[in-house]
Amino acid sequence: MSLYRNTVWFLNGIHYYTRKGYEAAAKDFESQHLNVSVVGRSFMITGANSGIGKATAMAIAKRGGTVHMVCRNRDRAEEAREDIIYESGNTEVYAHIVDMSETRKVKEFAEDFKMQYSSLNVLINNAGCMVHKRELSADGLEKNFATNTMGVYVLTQALIPLLQKSRDPRVITVSSGGMLVQKLRVDDLQSDKGHFDGVMVYAQNKRQQVVLTQQWAKANPLIHFSVMHPGWVDTPAVATSMPQFHQMMGDRLRSVEQGADTVVWLALCRVSARSRSGQFFQDRCPVPAHLPLAWTHSSPEDVQRFMSQLETLAKAILSQPEEEHNSPMSATRPQFV
Numbered sequence: 384m385s386l387y388r389n390t391v392w393f394l395n396g397i398h399y400y401t402r403k404g405y406e407a408a409a410k411d412f413e414s415q416h417l418n419v420s421v422v423g424r425s426f427m428i429t430g431a432n433s434g435i436g437k438a439t440a441m442a443i444a445k446r447g448g449t450v451h452m453v454c455r456n457r458d459r460a461e462e463a464r465e466d467i468i469y470e471s472g473n474t475e476v477y478a479h480i481v482d483m484s485e486t487r488k489v490k491e492f493a494e495d496f497k498m499q500y501s502s503l504n505v506l507i508n509n510a511g512c513m514v515h516k517r518e519l520s521a522d523g524l525e526k527n528f529a530t531n532t533m534g535v536y537v538l539t540q541a542l543i544p545l546l547q548k549s550r551d552p553r554v555i556t557v558s559s560g561g562m563l564v565q566k567l568r569v570d571d572l573q574s575d576k577g578h579f580d581g582v583m584v585y586a587q588n589k590r591q592q593v594v595l596t597q598q599w600a601k602a603n604p605l606i607h608f609s610v611m612h613p614g615w616v617d618t619p620a621v622a623t624s625m626p627q628f629h630q631m632m633g634d635r636l637r638s639v640e641q642g643a644d645t646v647v648w649l650a651l652c653r654v655s656a657r658s659r660s661g662q663f664f665q666d667r668c669p670v671p672a673h674l675p676l677a678w679t680h681s682s683p684e685d686v687q688r689f690m691s692q693l694e695t696l697a698k699a700i701l702s703q704p705e706e707e708h709n710s711p712m713s714a715t716r717p718q719f720v
Contacts, residue, residue, distance in 0.1 A: 387676050388564040389488055393646070395674075399665070400560055400614040400677040405644070408666035416652045422447035423512060424550075425503050429453040429483060429538070430510030432463035432517040434618035435557060438643035439507060439650070444471035446651065451503075452478045453510065477567075483510045483534035484520040486700045493541030502549040505650045508535045508592070513624035515581035517574065522700045525573045527581065531588035532572075536595060536693050537701075547605050552657060555649045556596055556610045558663070562589035563672075566679040569688045572696075582625070591689070593672050594681065595662055598690055600661025607656045609649050611664040616642030 398404060426443050430436040431452035440450050444467050453469075454460035460478040467476050481492045496503075512530045520529035539554060546552035565586045570576075574584045596610040615621075617636035622629045629636070648667050649655045655667070662669040673679045681689075 388674060388679075391674050391677070392560065392564050395561060395563075395597070395693065398616060400637075401632070402641065403635070404635045405614055405637050405641045405666060407415040408668075409644075412667060413654075414710075416648060416654055417442075419651050419653075420447050421651055423449075424505070425449040425451065426505045426507065426516055427451040427453060427503055427542075428507040428509055428533075429481075430455075432456065432459040434639050435606055435613055435616060435646065436507075436509040437463050438639040439509065439646045440468050440476070441471060442469070442640075442643065442647045443650065444473040446478055447473060447562045448651075448714070449475040451496075452476065453481050453483075454478060455480070455482045455510075469594065483538070484512070484524075484526055484529040486520070486522045486524065486529065486533055486537055487703075489534050489537045490541055493538055496701045497542070497545050500545070503542060503545045504549045504551060505553045505555070506539060506546060507646060507650060508539065508554070509646070510534070511557070511585075511588075511620070513581050513585040513620070516623070517579045523573070524696070524700075525584070527584045527588055528572060528574065531585065532591045532595075533693070533696065535592060537697055539595075539599065540697075543599075543603060543606065547603070553607045553656060554596075554599065554606055554608045554652060555646055556592050556608075557646060558592045558612055559586065559589040560612045560614070560665075561586035562593055562699055563674050563677070563679070565683040567591065567685060567689060569685050569692065572689075572692060590679075594686055594689060595693075596663075597661045597672075598686065604660070607658075607660045609655070609658070609660070610665055611645045611649060612670075613637070613642035613645065613713070614665070618642070634693055650697075 428436050428440050428449050431440045432454040440452055444450050457480050464476050464478045468474055503696055514526045518526040520526050567590055593610050596608050600608040614637045645664055645667050659707040
């Protein structure tokens with residue numbers, strides 16, 4: 384990351400990504416946009432047991448939507464589900480237990496979901512992780528990449544046919560402003576080269592999500608795709624993964640409801656679906672996906688290479704025999720570089 388990108392990004396962040404930034408932007412929000420009922424529409428939200436995911440699930444449940452929470456931990460998922468049902472009065476809230484870092488499990492879940500449910504109106508890719516030491520998933524992928532990129536890719540690709548059959552289908556991915564300091568890096572998806580910096584790996588994954596959204600929008604005109612930056616939000620994940628940043632920013636961090644606002648707007652509002660598909664949003668507005676003069680744009684060849692690598696990696700994992708995948712070595716050997 385260049386000093387220029389870092390400086391511009393941080394100055395932008397202090398001005399726009401904080402609680403004050405949200406409050407300033409909210410003065411222009413149309414309050415009636417979210418005065419809607421979504422009874423009869425179904426929403427899947429990954430990472431829905433806390434933070435932005437739970438706030439999003441709560442907002443949708445309060446408006447009558449059917450909510451499918453995709454969570455890693457059963458106890459936390461059930462506790463969050465009970466909270467949402469109690470506060471919203473909506474019993475159409477379901478918990479599904481899936482670890483988004485486990486590619487095969489994600490695919491199996493998506494296939495089972497398609498057999499059990501006849502429609503899905505909105506998919507919200509919110510789950511993410513920031514691991515500061517290079518670790519491998521059960522499938523031999525670097526853990527951050529497995530969760531933030533491959534899990535999102537496999538789940539979305541698998542659910543696109545179901546979304547296409549549903550009314551007003553949308554896919555929203557929760558990215559991060561940190562991606563603005565990263566150019567798509569196609570020669571080291573597994574972060575296997577050089578020094579491992581979890582914050583920068585996470586930012587790279589978030590850039591990958593923006594590229595994925597743009598490519599999905601081109602390939603699937605029947606679905607409205609968007610990706611968004613929630614701002615700097617006071618979530619348990621931020622407190623755990625970036626404790627110094629969390630302490631430094633303190634009360635300047637946004638609430639989870641403020642962080643979730645644009646996700647909810649993109650998921651529910653009729654106006655938001657009229658915007659061009661594939662855009663990057665912040666505080667209900669499409670914004671550039673690149674800093675000025677930051678040299679983070681990718682060539683069409685690099686984008687195609689990235690998409691091809693994802694497809695190849697996914698096929699390789701999903702085609703493994705079950706006994707090989709479950710062998711003791713499968714979680715320790717770097718199968719893909």
